[in-house]
Amino acid sequence: MEEDILWATSVVDRRAALDERExxxxxxxxxxxxxxxxxxxxGGAENIIELCMKKKIRxxxxxAPKDPMDVPVGPVEQGEFLKAAAQGKIEVVExxxxxxxxxxxxxxxxxxxxxxxxxxxxxxxxxxxxDKGADINFKDRLDSRAVHWACRGGSLSxxxxxxxxxxxxxxxxxxxxxxxxxIKIRCMRNIIKFSPVQLLSSPLHVATRTGHSDVVQHLLxxxxxxxxxxxxxxxxxxxxxxxxRYKIVKLLxxxxxxxxxxxxxxxxxxxxxxQWQFDTKETLEKLEQx
Numbered sequence: 001m002e003e004d005i006l007w008a009t010s011v012v013d014r015r016a017a018l019d020e021r022e023x024x025x026x027x028x029x030x031x032x033x034x035x036x037x038x039x040x041x042x043g044g045a046e047n048i049i050e051l052c053m054k055k056k057i058r059x060x061x062x063x064a065p066k067d068p069m070d071v072p073v074g075p076v077e078q079g080e081f082l083k084a085a086a087q088g089k090i091e092v093v094e095x096x097x098x099x100x101x102x103x104x105x106x107x108x109x110x111x112x113x114x115x116x117x118x119x120x121x122x123x124x125x126x127x128x129x130x131d132k133g134a135d136i137n138f139k140d141r142l143d144s145r146a147v148h149w150a151c152r153g154g155s156l157s158x159x160x161x162x163x164x165x166x167x168x169x170x171x172x173x174x175x176x177x178x179x180x181x182x183i184k185i186r187c188m189r190n191i192i193k194f195s196p197v198q199l200l201s202s203p204l205h206v207a208t209r210t211g212h213s214d215v216v217q218h219l220l221x222x223x224x225x226x227x228x229x230x231x232x233x234x235x236x237x238x239x240x241x242x243x244x245r246y247k248i249v250k251l252l253x254x255x256x257x258x259x260x261x262x263x264x265x266x267x268x269x270x271x272x273x274x275q276w277q278f279d280t281k282e283t284l285e286k287l288e289q290x
Contacts, residue, residue, distance in 0.1 A: 085113035103134040121155030143174035154212035233263035
């Protein structure tokens with residue numbers, strides 16, 4: 001088992017290094033091309049020097065400080081309340097709640113102020129809403145809870161605030177939208193099948209797919225089910241490899257993720273990493289020939 005872990009992490013490191021190399025070389029080529037284009041478009045070096053001088057002057061100009069937001073005097077409308085929760089305007093949120101507003105009102109997608117604040121990592125607003133009776137398990141139209149939205153936004157402070165109030169870090173999102181087995185959509189010449197059964201995503205799945213490694217690390221240390229499967233049988237490790245989340249792949253492997261679990265297509269994370277290894281070797285050979 002230790003040999004498997006060492007092999008997998010070494011492949012991940014090589015793959016990450018290769019991607020960084022390709023990205024750096026591409027960026028150098030782009031910068032060089034952009035500079036040549038700008039010199040031609042701007043009419044030579046003299047114009048460039050003049051533009052640089054103007055930019056320095058603009059950067060020295062201090063921006064006027066913004067006035068602190070006053071506490072709203074009149075009643076706060078529901079839409080304004082939801083918007084304030086997303087924007088971190090705690091004074092507006094407090095005014096709405098103090099006037100007897102319902103903390104669980106939602107928009108057309110059933111997203112509440114708690115969902116909005118969790119997504120944007122406004123931990124103080126999360127705590128205020130919960131103090132005033134916000135439902136920590138309120139589901140949006142896809143049955144995502146606030147904990148899902150915190151992981152989607154990489155909102156570690158909000159996630160911790162939710163956990164302190166008893167949020168389940170292994171909860172899943174929606175099971176089924178309707179009674180159809182599959183929805184078929186024609187795209188160009190191809191028929192693409194989408195299952196109306198939702199992803200059954202845990203917060204760990206969500207944080208992995210969105211690439212928030214600090215949230216993944218926190219979930220793992222908090223006892224999240226590392227080998228939980230979504231409706232396609234994918235674990236967080238399957239997702240991390242598929243999406244090239246190198247740091248998260250290493251975190252999951254070193255935390256003990258099972259590399260031999262098969263998804264619905266019968267593919268293991270080990271097989272995915274082997275494909276990485278093959279692709280890396282092929283790409284390196286091509287680079288050497290350039």
